[in-house]
Amino acid sequence: MDNPMLRLFFFCMLILCIWQCAEGLQCIECQYCNRPGGAPNTTCYTAKGYCMSIIVRDKEKDKNGLRISNKEVIRINRQCLHKKEFILEGRALMCHVSELMKDQQNVRCCKDQDFCNSVVPELRPLKSEEGGKQSSGSDISPMEMVVVIALPIMALVVITIVAVYAYCYCRRRPRPYAPPPDQNVDTNPLMGSQPSSLKELYDWSQSGSGSGLPLLVQRTIARQIRLCEIIGKGRYGEVWRGNWRGENVAVKIFPSREERSWYREAEIYQTVMLRHENILGFIAADNKDNGTWTQLWLITDYYENGSLFDYLNRQTISPTSMIRLAHTAAGGMAHLHMEILGAQGKPAIAHRDLKSKNILVKNNGTCCIADLGLAVGHNSKTDKVDIANSNRVGTKRYMAPECLDGSINMEHFESFKRADVYSFGLVLWEIARRCSVGGIFEEFQLPYYDVVPSDPSLEDMRKIVCGDKQRPAIPNRWQNIESLRVMARLMKECWYSNSAARLTALRIRKTLAGLADQEDLKI
Structure with missing residues (x-):
């Protein structure tokens, strides 16, 4: 080692080896390791990515993926998440789980140290389990023991690698990366x-x-x-x-x-x-x-009929079709507004942007509600409203009076449901205008088409709806036809300035179901 050139050579090798060893993050890889016949634990590497561990609450299934019992099974998966799988720079979609789903699946991403995905995230207890037994003990798992023992050994190897040129050469060879996530759906x-x-x-x-x-x-x-x-x-x-x-x-x-x-x-x-x-x-x-x-x-x-707006623009409809469209659209709104209790329950949701362009028409003439980007959920336990952090607002033409004048109570979830009902009343008006009876019908128009510009401002709508208390005009001919008379009464009861006096989504759906029975309509 007296030769200066030789000392310089080994010093450069040391720097190169330490850099190569530090450039990648080691993760435990045991994809689907708790499935019958799963692969044994291995190691994968990722540069500027994450180690990931996933836990899923599932039902017991056979080797073909078919459920064979109601017995719950906890499945754990560990793997590398490479930078190329990120949605945006520095943000991986697969590292985020909705709060509403954390009793069924959870994800933990980390990159603070090698093998950090040995720690498995926790599932939120099901409602039926709350108040029950808590997990006991703080014993160290065998995997954690392996990590604790392996880390000092790996550090020692990195320090003593200065004289091991052959080892550095081997490190240059391709590493055993995890299978890419975009594998074929047939073999997933x-x-x-x-x-x-x-x-x-x-x-x-x-x-x-x-x-x-x-x-x-x-x-x-x-x-x-x-x-x-x-x-x-x-x-x-x-x-x-x-x-x-x-x-x-x-x-x-x-x-x-x-x-x-x-x-x-x-x-x-x-x-x-x-x-x-x-x-x-x-x-x-x-x-x-x-x-x-x-x-x-x-x-x-995908539905080739497009939105209800497009559908009504293209053609007139019969009373039977009118009731089918209105009843199924009301069914979608009622399902959104309804809270389903239980381990597999659903929170109540308000749409906040109901209009004919956000309702689609299926091939069988029924409707489905789309565009939930502004929707808000309700946590009944804490009585909190989950409002998105977004600058988007609803469509001004369809906004309820309390939204236009700013008097809506944002802390009270029922306020959002009542605003949905007001907007739905305007949709009913659009549908009814296109109902042809004896060849008589109205041209398709948007609500308030005759009193505000094509792209109204908040001030325009506030003056008409809140100040003048105007509502869309009801043609006289509707009073002579039973189905249109019921539709007119429904929409008026959705338009009340006092939001507490408006109908509920469930009441609207039941009224339209009764009208469908009178028409012998199968929906």
Whole structure:
């Protein structure tokens, strides 16, 4: 070692080896290790990424993924999360779980030290378990013991590596990375059997928590979609018709600056037990990065009839169709507003932007409610309203009087439900105008079309609705037709200036159901 050149060589090797050893984060990788026949524990590496551990409360299933009993099984998965899987720089979608879902699944991401994903996040107790036994003991698990023993040894190896040039050479060889998350949906172990249609996907997701597909499966599906044509464009993005395995889907594309709106809508759609025939079916949320900008995708069911606004613009409807549209739209609103109690319950949700453009028409002439980006949830235990942190506001033309004059009580959840009912009354008015009886009908118009500009300001609407207390005009001919007379009475009872006097969503749905029975209508 007396040769200065030799000492310099070994010093450079030391710096190189320490840099190589520090550039990557070591994680425990045991994907699906608690499944029968799962892979043994291994190690994976990630640079500028995270170690991730996932815990899921599930039902006991056979090797094909089919549920065989109601016995609960806790599944744990550990893996690396690489930087390329982030939604935006420094933010990984897969590291975030809605508060409403943490009794069914939870995720922990970390990068403070190697093997930090040995710690598994906790599941929030189910309602039926609250007040029961608490987890006992603070014993150190075998995995934690391994980590405690391994860390000093690894530090010693890094210090003494100065004379081990061969070891540094071996470190240059490719590392055993974890399988990429965008594996084919057919071979994804989370999927069990191989779904070939959207219906099978929905049936599979409802066998678990009822809160939508797992995030890894959502990303797999999203990356198999081919965009076909643009079908809509609004203030917050575009809507495309896409194709997945021969089936049409709708892809709502948000620009990266609208990340909050995209994230919020995806979070609401994945609320436990939200899926309903009169709520737009949610499929997946994912990001697409082409190297220049990031697109945020929200993938849902596709209906070729488009929105109720488009549908009523194109054609008139019969009294039977009018009742079917109104009754099913009311059913979607009632399901949103309703709280479902129990371990697999659903919080009450208010839409906050109900209008004909946010209601879609299915092929069978029924409606489903879409665009939940402004929706708010209600925690009945704490009586708190979960309001999104967003600058978005509802559509001014459809705002209730208390929203226009600022008198709405933001701390009281019932206030938001009553504002929804006011907006729904305006939608009923739009539907009824297009009802053709004896060849007589009205042209399609938006509410207050005759007293405010096409793009009214808050001041315009406040003057008409709050100051002058005007409401859309009811044609005289409606009083001579039973179905239209009932619709007129309903919408008037939705428009009261006193929000407490308005009908509830459930009352509206029941009244329209009775009207459907009179018409011998099967919905």
